[in-house]
Amino acid sequence: MKSACDSGKGGIKTFLSLVFLAGVVFSAARIIPVYLDNYELQSYLNNVAVQATVQSPPVTSEAVQDEILVKAESLGLPVERKDIKVSISRTVRIDLDYSVYVDLKFYTVTLHFTPSAENSNII
Numbered sequence: 001m002k003s004a005c006d007s008g009k010g011g012i013k014t015f016l017s018l019v020f021l022a023g024v025v026f027s028a029a030r031i032i033p034v035y036l037d038n039y040e041l042q043s044y045l046n047n048v049a050v051q052a053t054v055q056s057p058p059v060t061s062e063a064v065q066d067e068i069l070v071k072a073e074s075l076g077l078p079v080e081r082k083d084i085k086v087s088i089s090r091t092v093r094i095d096l097d098y099s100v101y102v103d104l105k106f107y108t109v110t111l112h113f114t115p116s117a118e119n120s121n122i123i
Helices: 009-054 061-075
Strands: 084-088 091-096 098-103 108-113 116-120
Touching (some): 009 061, 009 091, 009 116, 061 084, 061 091
Antiparallel strands (some): 091 116, 098 108
16 A cells, blocks of 8 residues: 555645745745834834934924934835924924835735834923
């Protein structure tokens, strides 16, 4: 009596499993760096919000937007000026809203991010 491996059925399952695993690894290699870049941008926003709160003379919304645009560009993120909302008073609030399109060769994934930061003056 022949086993599954002798008839070739086990080989097909193994091949399909390896193809599936390769697809998962490829997708993860394309998607995870975008999440890491967003995490780094979020950390940067937190720092900018703190600095803008204590800076003297007071910083302008446009200057904060410029800083964020430079950082996003250095990370390769598709952030535009219109995606950045900055409010400066006793509280500094920064909101971003942007999407990254990741081409997986067989499908394009849209990753939508809305990082934000806020810091209040304690005086």
